[in-house]
Amino acid sequence: MQGQTFRLELRPRIPSNIRRLEEMAANLAYSWDREVRGVFWRLDRELWRDCGNNPKLFLRRVDQARLEQAAADRDFLEDYHSALSSFDSHLAAGHRPEIDKYLDADRDLVAYFCAEFGLHESFPIYSGGLGILAGDHCKAVADLGVPFVGVGLLYRQGYFTQQIDGQGNQQAIAHAVDFADLPISLCQNADGSELRVMVEIADRVVQLRVWVARISLSALYLLDSDVAENSAADRMITYQLYGGDGDTRIQQEIVLGIGGVRALRALGRQPSATPALASGPTVWHMNEGHAAFMILERIREQVPAGLDFDSALELVAASHVFTTHTPVPAGHDVFDHGKLRWYLGSLLPQLGVPEARVLQLGALEPSAEHFNMTTFALRGSRFHNGVSKIHGGVASRMEQALWPQVAPEDNPIGYVTNGVHMHTFIARAWTQLFHDSFREWRSKLLDVDHWRCIDHIPYDAFVAVRHKLKHDLLLDVAERLRRQLRRNGVPEAIINHATQYIANPDSRSLVLGFARRFATYKRATLVLADEARLARLLNNPDHPAILIFAGKAHPKDLPGQALIKKLYETSMKPEFIGRLIMIEGYDMLLARNLVQGCDVWLNNPEYPMEASGTSGEKAGINGVVNVSVLDGWWDEGYVGGDLSQINGFAIKPVDPRYWGQLADDATARAHRDQEECRQLLDILEHQVAPLYYGPRKYGYAPEWVQISKNAMKTLIPRFNSARQVMDYVRQYYGPAARQTARFTATGGSLAKDLAAWKRRVHTQWPGVSLQTAAPHPEALYHGETLPLRIHARLNGLTPADVVVECVVGREDAQGVFQPQKTETLTSTGTVGEAHLYALDLEPLPGLQSYRLRMRPHHDALSHPFEMGCVVWV
Numbered sequence: 001m002q003g004q005t006f007r008l009e010l011r012p013r014i015p016s017n018i019r020r021l022e023e024m025a026a027n028l029a030y031s032w033d034r035e036v037r038g039v040f041w042r043l044d045r046e047l048w049r050d051c052g053n054n055p056k057l058f059l060r061r062v063d064q065a066r067l068e069q070a071a072a073d074r075d076f077l078e079d080y081h082s083a084l085s086s087f088d089s090h091l092a093a094g095h096r097p098e099i100d101k102y103l104d105a106d107r108d109l110v111a112y113f114c115a116e117f118g119l120h121e122s123f124p125i126y127s128g129g130l131g132i133l134a135g136d137h138c139k140a141v142a143d144l145g146v147p148f149v150g151v152g153l154l155y156r157q158g159y160f161t162q163q164i165d166g167q168g169n170q171q172a173i174a175h176a177v178d179f180a181d182l183p184i185s186l187c188q189n190a191d192g193s194e195l196r197v198m199v200e201i202a203d204r205v206v207q208l209r210v211w212v213a214r215i216s217l218s219a220l221y222l223l224d225s226d227v228a229e230n231s232a233a234d235r236m237i238t239y240q241l242y243g244g245d246g247d248t249r250i251q252q253e254i255v256l257g258i259g260g261v262r263a264l265r266a267l268g269r270q271p272s273a274t275p276a277l278a279s280g281p282t283v284w285h286m287n288e289g290h291a292a293f294m295i296l297e298r299i300r301e302q303v304p305a306g307l308d309f310d311s312a313l314e315l316v317a318a319s320h321v322f323t324t325h326t327p328v329p330a331g332h333d334v335f336d337h338g339k340l341r342w343y344l345g346s347l348l349p350q351l352g353v354p355e356a357r358v359l360q361l362g363a364l365e366p367s368a369e370h371f372n373m374t375t376f377a378l379r380g381s382r383f384h385n386g387v388s389k390i391h392g393g394v395a396s397r398m399e400q401a402l403w404p405q406v407a408p409e410d411n412p413i414g415y416v417t418n419g420v421h422m423h424t425f426i427a428r429a430w431t432q433l434f435h436d437s438f439r440e441w442r443s444k445l446l447d448v449d450h451w452r453c454i455d456h457i458p459y460d461a462f463v464a465v466r467h468k469l470k471h472d473l474l475l476d477v478a479e480r481l482r483r484q485l486r487r488n489g490v491p492e493a494i495i496n497h498a499t500q501y502i503a504n505p506d507s508r509s510l511v512l513g514f515a516r517r518f519a520t521y522k523r524a525t526l527v528l529a530d531e532a533r534l535a536r537l538l539n540n541p542d543h544p545a546i547l548i549f550a551g552k553a554h555p556k557d558l559p560g561q562a563l564i565k566k567l568y569e570t571s572m573k574p575e576f577i578g579r580l581i582m583i584e585g586y587d588m589l590l591a592r593n594l595v596q597g598c599d600v601w602l603n604n605p606e607y608p609m610e611a612s613g614t615s616g617e618k619a620g621i622n623g624v625v626n627v628s629v630l631d632g633w634w635d636e637g638y639v640g641g642d643l644s645q646i647n648g649f650a651i652k653p654v655d656p657r658y659w660g661q662l663a664d665d666a667t668a669r670a671h672r673d674q675e676e677c678r679q680l681l682d683i684l685e686h687q688v689a690p691l692y693y694g695p696r697k698y699g700y701a702p703e704w705v706q707i708s709k710n711a712m713k714t715l716i717p718r719f720n721s722a723r724q725v726m727d728y729v730r731q732y733y734g735p736a737a738r739q740t741a742r743f744t745a746t747g748g749s750l751a752k753d754l755a756a757w758k759r760r761v762h763t764q765w766p767g768v769s770l771q772t773a774a775p776h777p778e779a780l781y782h783g784e785t786l787p788l789r790i791h792a793r794l795n796g797l798t799p800a801d802v803v804v805e806c807v808v809g810r811e812d813a814q815g816v817f818q819p820q821k822t823e824t825l826t827s828t829g830t831v832g833e834a835h836l837y838a839l840d841l842e843p844l845p846g847l848q849s850y851r852l853r854m855r856p857h858h859d860a861l862s863h864p865f866e867m868g869c870v871v872w873v
Contacts, residue, residue: 025055031120054122095145102734113291124158166488168568200346257293289373295380320381382862403868419724473597508699513598607653767795
């Protein structure tokens with residue numbers, strides 16, 4: 001019998017001359033500042049790795065002797081002060097001048113709500129793309145100096161750690177996080193006590209602590225229900241990211257949306273609050289629908305001030321930005337009405353309207369018995385966007401029922417294509433080369449012309465970086481794969497066989513990578529549709545290749561887990577072992593190594609299901625060549641042409657409806673997969689491999705290096721998160737802040753006027769009509785104008801309530817009307833019960849088409865089509 005084992009952590013005392021190590025460890029600027037991370041790494045490389053690259057945990061466990069030695073080491077102190085200088089420059093940066101055109105740093109504040117934030121592997125409160133995107137957004141606003149706070153939840157269990165067993169089954173290993181290990185601190189009241197906020201959930205009051213994580217000068221506030229005063233069940237609300245069932249999910253979203261608003265109000269009342277936080281955010285950004293209950297809370301705040309529900313909705317919606325991230329139905333939360341009534345039972349009576357009015361906001365159809373959070377977020381905001389050009393169009397079509405008379409291309413859903421945080425994901429080897437070659441690069445992230453300098457990097461220097469990154473990747477993958485296979489009891493002989501091609505980190509083999517969330521629509525196994533051809537391609541003695549897969553499936557996504565199992569089983573077949581690898585433990589660290597070290601990045605989603613995708617952006621900025629379906633961001637990023645211009649390779653998506661005319665849906669999808677697999681293998685076999693190896697068959701041929709350079713110079717300035725944030729500032733944050741100022745300046749009267757006007761228009765609109773007053777000529781001569789005369793029956797509305805427009809354009813080869821300009825007609829009087837509108841139109845040259853429409857108009861509308869009402873001649 002053995003005795004009990006006790007644990008003890010002996011913590012060092014930081015020498016005074018390097019004490020600011022603690023300050024750097026407590027600010028997430030370390031997540032992208034390599035100089036800061038490098039100081040910790042230099043103290044003890046092995047401990048740094050064992051601590052998961054976590055500086056706060058590292059400082060608790062580093063040997064006192066090492067610290068004292070470092071504090072007396074001139075070389076270390078030089079690195080320490082250099083890192084400190086870099087760290088202080090983040091804190092002193094302030095806001096960039098281009099922000100001032102759109103936001104007032106003293107008055108405006110953007111509050112950004114998201115269910116997950118992926119800032120660094122040491123801070124595991126993220127699961128995948130949504131969280132990484134949110135983390136990159138936070139970093140970029142910190143770089144640009146946008147007045148900003150983030151709001152999220154603090155989970156004891158972030159997303160799971162993944163293992164793959166000997167049969168290829170994914171094992172989800174949950175790890176509870178000790179908050180003492182995280183770069184966070186508790187928010188306090190002025191008297192030093194914990195700041196708490198209360199949220200009513202069902203028949204009880206839940207207390208929430210508020211923590212803050214510093215991201216350079218920005219703050220990320222995180223809510224935590226794990227406090228002693230709560231019941232055991234309520235303490236579990238924020239315990240696990242995306243854990244539990246629908247009851248857990250709605251409670252988490254109440255905490256995020258309602259609790260988040262109350263937390264910001266409580267923080268704004270503190271003496272230390274900035275003027276902008278004290279007066280309250282002027283822009284509220286819901287990054288996905290998880291935070292949409294903020295709409296109800298902000299309405300509830302307005303009702304006691306004398307606003308009715310509809311007026312309060314107009315007031316708050318004018319400051320709301322909503323971003324939708326996926327066309328996949330599972331990505332849109334839907335709650336039945338009974339669940340909503342139960343969990344919001346205390347809040348609903350405070351809104352001043354019958355429950356049915358509130359439930360209507362989340363219903364796509366009047367008779368719907370479910371509350372759709374995406375629908376609710378769209379109705380409760382006035383600024384909406386998808387995350388790529390294609391996705392903006394897909395989202396507009398998906399949600400067109402909210403604006404029933406408006407063509408999808410005209411409705412209020414726009415787009416901002418996602419970007420990636422350059423300083424986080426570009427390899428250190430590249431930044432060192434940039435620093436030596438063109439030092440001003442950090443201030444030129446948005447300058448397309450500047451990045452032509454990539455062409456001036458000498459061939460040998462460029463290839464040296466690419467080779468080093470591949471070397472580091474193969475070392476890492478080989479170590480991970482050995483550890484994975486040994487744990488599963490695989491014989492050493494098989495392990496040696498499985499690692500034979502990656503065991504030599506100086507290999508010149510072409511390395512292909514595929515790493516992302518294993519959702520079925522991403523089609524990780526598409527390349528296996530022709531296994532025999534894939535085996536020949538990977539084992540080609542002249543052009544050998546290694547194909548590395550990594551990624552997690554949601555614990556409840558059995559089809560996604562089946563893809564992992566299929567890939568693992570394939571990787572152990574004699575014709576694939578060592579050439580195809582399925583590696584476990586996908587996280588931010590492995591992801592960075594893969595997007596930096598592979599030669600080719602594969603992406604083959606089902607079109608148009610890839611809302612944006614950012615892994616290919618991360619790869620491209622590192623000179624990795626994309627081979628991808630033209631979906632999401634790649635449809636905008638791909639440049640074709642000759643070898644001097646192309647920046648990657650495109651798989652043209654095939655619409656399964658083509659085969660659907662001849663076969664059932666399953667057969668049509670199978671035909672599509674076979675065709676797109678054929679394209680993928682054709683590209684790899686006949687273009688990628690020959691170009692990479694070149695006539696010498698040695699790899700990194702000059703033609704290939706040019707494609708790699710083209711990728712970097714075209715993608716860096718267009719797909720980094722600084723560009724993304726500036727798009728939000730120009731298109732959404734600035735306009736929303738102006739609307740907020742306009743509505744609040746009137747003390748609520750403008751919101752009341754707009755709500756009453758909308759009710760009147762909605763009542764009268766079914767009776768309005770538009771028709772031509774006289775036939776229009778079908779041909780004109782140069783110099784003549786087209787006389788347009790229109791009769792509008794307004795059914796009790798006035799000319800001030802509407803706008804009549806002529807949309808002029810041309811029909812494309814498919815007969816689809818493509819608008820080119822819009823002209824407004826003028827009200828010139830009445831003819832009987834009709835109002836006469838007139839315009840002498842200057843036509844376009846040649847054959848053209850035009851359409852005539854009428855829509856409601858009010859100066860306070862945030863978007864011309866936000867009411868969804870249009871009539872056409």
